[in-house]
Amino acid sequence: MTHLDAEHFDQNARAALQDATLRQALRRATDLFAERRARAIGAVEDWEALREQARAIKAHTLARLDHYLTQFADQAERAGVKVHWAKDAAAACRIVAQIAADHDCHRLVKAKSMATEEIGLNAALARADKEPIETDLGEWIIQLAGETPSHIIVPAIHKTRQAIGALFVDQLGIPPTTEPAVLADHARQRLRAHFAQADLGISGVNFGVAETGTILILENEGNARMTTTLPRVHIAVMGIEKVIPRFADLEVFLRLLPRSGTGQHLTTYQSLLTGPSPQDGPRELHVVLLDNGRSRIVADEAMRSTLACIRCGACLNACPVYQQIGGHAYGSVYPGPIGAILSPQLDGHAGATTLPFASSLCGACKDVCPVKIDIPSLLLELRHRAVLSPPPHQRRRPFLERLGFRLWAFCHRGPRRQALLMFLTRLLLRVPGVRRLGPAGAWTATRELPAPPRLPFRRRPEARR
Amino acid sequence: MNDRESMLAALRNGLCGTTAPPLPPVLPSPELPGKDCAERFATMLRQVGGACEQVRDLAAAARRVAELLAAAEVRSLAVSDAPELAGVLEALPPTIRVYGPESDRTTLLAADCGLSTAQVGIAETGSLVLVAADERHRLCSLLPPRHLVLLPCSRLCASLGAALAALSSPDGRPRSPTVTFVTGPSRTADIELELVIGVHGPRHLHVLLIELP
Ligand code: SF4
Numbered sequence: 012m013t014h015l016d017a018e019h020f021d022q023n024a025r026a027a028l029q030d031a032t033l034r035q036a037l038r039r040a041t042d043l044f045a046e047r048r049a050r051a052i053g054a055v056e057d058w059e060a061l062r063e064q065a066r067a068i069k070a071h072t073l074a075r076l077d078h079y080l081t082q083f084a085d086q087a088e089r090a091g092v093k094v095h096w097a098k099d100a101a102a103a104c105r106i107v108a109q110i111a112a113d114h115d116c117h118r119l120v121k122a123k124s125m126a127t128e129e130i131g132l133n134a135a136l137a138r139a140d141k142e143p144i145e146t147d148l149g150e151w152i153i154q155l156a157g158e159t160p161s162h163i164i165v166p167a168i169h170k171t172r173q174a175i176g177a178l179f180v181d182q183l184g185i186p187p188t189t190e191p192a193v194l195a196d197h198a199r200q201r202l203r204a205h206f207a208q209a210d211l212g213i214s215g216v217n218f219g220v221a222e223t224g225t226i227l228i229l230e231n232e233g234n235a236r237m238t239t240t241l242p243r244v245h246i247a248v249m250g251i252e253k254v255i256p257r258f259a260d261l262e263v264f265l266r267l268l269p270r271s272g273t274g275q276h277l278t279t280y281q282s283l284l285t286g287p288s289p290q291d292g293p294r295e296l297h298v299v300l301l302d303n304g305r306s307r308i309v310a311d312e313a314m315r316s317t318l319a320c321i322r323c324g325a326c327l328n329a330c331p332v333y334q335q336i337g338g339h340a341y342g343s344v345y346p347g348p349i350g351a352i353l354s355p356q357l358d359g360h361a362g363a364t365t366l367p368f369a370s371s372l373c374g375a376c377k378d379v380c381p382v383k384i385d386i387p388s389l390l391l392e393l394r395h396r397a398v399l400s401p402p403p404h405q406r407r408r409p410f411l412e413r414l415g416f417r418l419w420a421f422c423h424r425g426p427r428r429q430a431l432l433m434f435l436t437r438l439l440l441r442v443p444g445v446r447r448l449g450p451a452g453a454w455t456a457t458r459e460l461p462a463p464p465r466l467p468f469r470r471r472p473e474a475r476r
Numbered sequence: 477m478n479d480r481e482s483m484l485a486a487l488r489n490g491l492c493g494t495t496a497p498p499l500p501p502v503l504p505s506p507e508l509p510g511k512d513c514a515e516r517f518a519t520m521l522r523q524v525g526g527a528c529e530q531v532r533d534l535a536a537a538a539r540r541v542a543e544l545l546a547a548a549e550v551r552s553l554a555v556s557d558a559p560e561l562a563g564v565l566e567a568l569p570p571t572i573r574v575y576g577p578e579s580d581r582t583t584l585l586a587a588d589c590g591l592s593t594a595q596v597g598i599a600e601t602g603s604l605v606l607v608a609a610d611e612r613h614r615l616c617s618l619l620p621p622r623h624l625v626l627l628p629c630s631r632l633c634a635s636l637g638a639a640l641a642a643l644s645s646p647d648g649r650p651r652s653p654t655v656t657f658v659t660g661p662s663r664t665a666d667i668e669l670e671l672v673i674g675v676h677g678p679r680h681l682h683v684l685l686i687e688l689p
Contacts, residue, residue, distance in 0.1 A: 036668070043669050057506060067500045074496035077487040084480070090653065096479035098486075148675055149666035165666060172668050191667040195675050202676065207585055223650050233662040233677025236618050241581065251483075258644060259502045262637045273665070276520070277601045277636070280677065281657035283643075288653045291577065291614040302483055310490025 017342035017354060017362025020369055027336035033169050037337050040168050044328040047274025048379070055270065064263050066383040069319035072221075072256055076309050079221040079254045080300070086224030087298055090286030095299045097130075099358050103301050104135035107213065107246055110297055111141055114244050116211035119143035120202075122228065122235035123150045124215025125163055125322055126248045126301055128344045129357070132213070143213055144205045146234035148198050155182045161338030161346065164272050164324035169337050202234070212238035212293065216249035217321070218264060219298075222257050225285040226298060229268065229278045239282055245293035247284075250301050252309075252318035264321060267381040271323035304357035313392050317352050319382045326376035326386060332369055341366060348376035352389045355397075367393035430469070437463045505637030513599040513632040514685055520602025524660030525673050526681040528602075530629075533688040534560065537626055538567040540684055544624060545572060545589060548680075554584050554616035556592035560626060564591070577612035581619075590616035590623045590678070594658075597632040597683075598639045603659040604683070605639050609652030617658065623678040628686045 015023045027033060052058050072079050084094045097103035111119065119136065121127065121143035133154075136142050145154040149166040153159065156178055160166030167175065176189040185197050214235055218227040226247055228235045239245050255264065269275040287296040308318055327333045327347030338346030343354035343361040351370060355363035362369075367390045376386040407413075422432035439445055446460050454460070466474060518528040531537045541564050545553065552573045555561055565574055575583055592613035596605035604625060608614050617623050633639050645651045662677030673679055 040669050055506075060503065064500055064503050067497065070497050071499040074491065074494050077484050077491060080487065081484060090650075094480075096483045098479065098483055102479070146676070147666070148664045152666070165669065167666055168669075170667075172670075175667055191670045192672045194667060195664055195672045199675055203585065206676075207581065222648065223644075225650055231662070232664045232675040233618060234675070236656065237676050240614055240618060251487075256499060257502065258648075258650070259637070259640060262505065262635075262640055263503060265636060275524075275659075277603060277657065277659045279524070279659050279661070279663055283650070283655040283657075284653065285650045286653045288608060288614075291608065291612060292654055300483070302486070306483065306486040306490055309487060312494070 015339055015342040017366055018364070020340065020342060020362060020365040023340035023342055024332075024336045024369070027340040032171060032174075033337055034335065036169055036171055037334055040162075040165065041328045041334045044274070044324075048271060048325060048328070049274075051270040051274040051276065055266070061263055061266055062381055062383050065267055065321075065381060066319065068255060068260055068263070069382055070316065072254060073252065073309055073315050073318055076251065076254065079256055080251055082221040083219050083224060083254050084300065086222065087219075087226075087286070088224070090224045091296070092224060092286050093295065093297045095297060096302075097299050098302045100130035100301075100303050103130045103248060103299050103303070104132055106299050107132060107248070108136060108139050108141070110244065110246055111136070111139070111211055114211065114295070116242075116244060117141060118205070118209045118242075119211045119213060120146050120205055120209040120238050120242065121150075121212070122214040122230065122238040123147035123166065124213070124248060125344065126215045126250050127213065128160060129250075129303065130248070130301065132248070143211075144202070144209075146202050146205070146238060147230070148195060148232060148234075151198060151202065152178065155179075159339070159344075162324060162327055163322050163345065163347075163349075169339065206237045206241050209238075209242040210244065212242040212245045214238055214245070214247050216247050216253050216298070217268070218261060219249055219254045220256075220258050220261065221254050223285055225258065225283050227261065228282045228284070229265075229280070230282075231273075231275075231279040233280060236280055236282055239284060240292050243293055244295045244297070245284075245287075246297045246299060248299045248301055250303075251305050252320075268321050268323050271325040271379065271381040304359075308356050311356075314352075314356060314389060316384050317356060317389060319384055320349050320353065321382055322349070323381055325379040325381065329375040329379045331371060331373060331375065341369065348386045348390075349384075352384075352386055352393060355393055363393070364397045367391075367397060430467075433467055433469075437467070505635035513597075513634060514629050514687075516599040517597050517602055517632055518685065520600070521660065521681075521683060522602075524602060525663070526602065526660045526683060528683045528685065530685045530687060532686075534563055534626075534686060537684050537686050538564040541591065541624060541626075542567055542569070544682060548589065548622060550588040550622070552583075552587045552589075554579070554587040554590045554620055556611050556613035556616050558593045558611045558613070558626075560593055561591060564626070577615060581615075584615050584619045587616070587620040588622065590618075590620040591626075592617055592623070593626045593628075594683075595631065596639050596642055597627050597685075598634075598636055598657075599632055600635045601659055603636075603639070603657050605643070606656040606658060607643070607652045608654035608656070614654065614656070617656070618677055621674065621678055622680040622682070623658075625681070625683045626686060627683055632685075
């Protein structure tokens with residue numbers, strides 16, 4: 012499939028809206044998610060207090076990120092972790108490839124991680140002939156299909172069981188089935204063979220504890236446990252914003268993340284790794300700290316809270332735009348409301364002029380966000396910036412638009428002029444077909460423009476008298 | 477300037493002049509509704525698809541383990557090095573082959589069932605905490621399709637917070653390089669959000685709560 016890009020969000024979205032199967036799959040999934048989340052947080056009495064605590068911890072940590080990152084790296088190194096610093100995607104990929112080469116690793120397995128998607132790690136390793144096998148069921152499906160994830164928690168959310176069944180028949184030669192349990196069992200068998208042979212494991216990190224140098228990985232399937240246990244070397248790629256100060260802070264985040272993400276009290280597995288464990292685990296543990304634009308966001312006070320995100324996916328499920336078009340249309344690694352604020356700010360600035368506008372500002376994302384990120388305000392700020400400093404090719408608005416606004420301004424400088432303009436407008440709107448002309452077409456293609464009233468608004472008061 | 481220094485310098489420059497809002501004190505763990513820990517642990521574990529039953533003492537546990545293994549037709553058993561398991565293993569029929577933690581990976585990957593204890597049980601969520609420094613259960617709790625766990629009731633704690641506190645040594649350092657929290661059997665919902673139990677980790681998780689130490 013061709014990968015969509017964020018600069019063409021409008022076209023992507025329009026195409027997605029035509030895809031009935033996609034919309035059906037999305038509707039089902041986002042409804043289910045919302046229901047599960049609501050049930051899970053309904054049972055927590057102090058939900059609001061937890062959210063406020065998480066917000067405050069993140070606000071503090073991000074404002075002192077230099078301090079906490081130093082502490083995290085020092086503590087991790089003390090525990091025997093090899094810490095690497097990657098200022099951008101290319102540096103991070105280079106580091107991972109170098110570790111693989113240094114340790115003569117050839118069979119790579121990977122647990123789902125958005126940070127590694129962000130840096131395009133698989134493609135980079137494929138160039139060295141070391142493409143890792145994805146081991147999370149959803150990610151594996153996506154890898155077999157040669158696609159990209161469309162949701163940060165459920166990568167294959169856009170695919171129906173029929174599509175996945177057909178994919179497995181085609182790629183693995185299994186007998187036809189659409190039964191999720193049977194499909195999952197095939198995945199288990201296949202991937203075990205890879206796990207048994209793997210010599211390098213790659214994962215992301217959900218939280219890094221500054222106080223102890225511990226990294227945490229949350230999951231449900233057990234593939235992250237396999238990935239962090241069986242291979243002799245492990246590499247975890249961690250965005251620098253994942254640091255939290257104290258070990259005890261894990262409690263609040265462990266209460267918030269699974270409930271917001273999947274509606275679980277706790278995900279099935281949490282792996283807490285503080286250094287390598289030569290006996291029954293990797294002999295070497297590497298952590299790659301990734302900047303890729305994050306230090307710029309940290310420095311930007313108005314936008315800093317973007318980095319508080321714990322990637323739960325709740326804002327995607329709640330977003331009326333995401334619910335209709337899914338993740339691919341955003342054309343960036345991070346879709347949905349969080350993608351619309353994060354992607355334009357990371358290195359590459361994907362969709363800086365399009366994604367902040369991909370929202371109705373309804374505020375549903377802000378209501379569900381477990382760390383209380385005010386996404387609508389951040390979207391507005393990014394819109395503001397996009398308009399003030401459009402990229403060179405957009406700096407000058409089109410001639411017709413400029414002329415139109417000049418005329419508009421001219422006509423509003425006196426009551427006579429205004430009356431004349433309105434009179435002409437009413438006449439014009441009676442001409443058949445005119446309502447679909449020019450820029451009006453973008454609006455009226457999917458909506459009815461009401462017919463102009465007989466009596467103009469400004470004449471109504473006198474008529475009433 | 478090396479990479480570490482330049483990345484930290486970028487952060488420091490960007491934050492220069494910023495006053496950070498204060499770090500809030502750690503929230504107290506929530507009070508849990510009545511019920512004793514064992515009962516709540518069992519309820520929560522069953523909710524996520526695990527099995528849980530109470531036995532009186534280690535001898536009763538040994539009998540029950542033998543029954544469960546026979547019922548599941550287990551022929552090969554991967555075990556940890558927990559001393560509590562010695563008596564249990566003695567009571568097993570000789571037809572069951574037993575593999576310790578130092579067995580090779582291929583053997584452990586092919587085992588029918590794993591057997592271990594857990595260091596902490598969390599009543600709030602029905603979770604087991606596996607502390608790898610105290611017991612070599614990392615492989616036997618993960619690779620076989622079943623995991624059988626003996627958990628003395630004395631190791632139950634009320635909340636997630638209490639369990640986290642138990643993981644640090646007095647100087648604040650973690651007691652173990654690897655700790656794993658396990659809440660129920662392995663699961664996925666990656667295909668149309670339909671719940672499937674048992675993907676990469678064990679499909680069956682069975683906990684025997686032992687009342688007397
Ligand atoms: S922005 Fe908030 S709701 Fe969205 S993924 Fe991040 S933490 Fe979750």
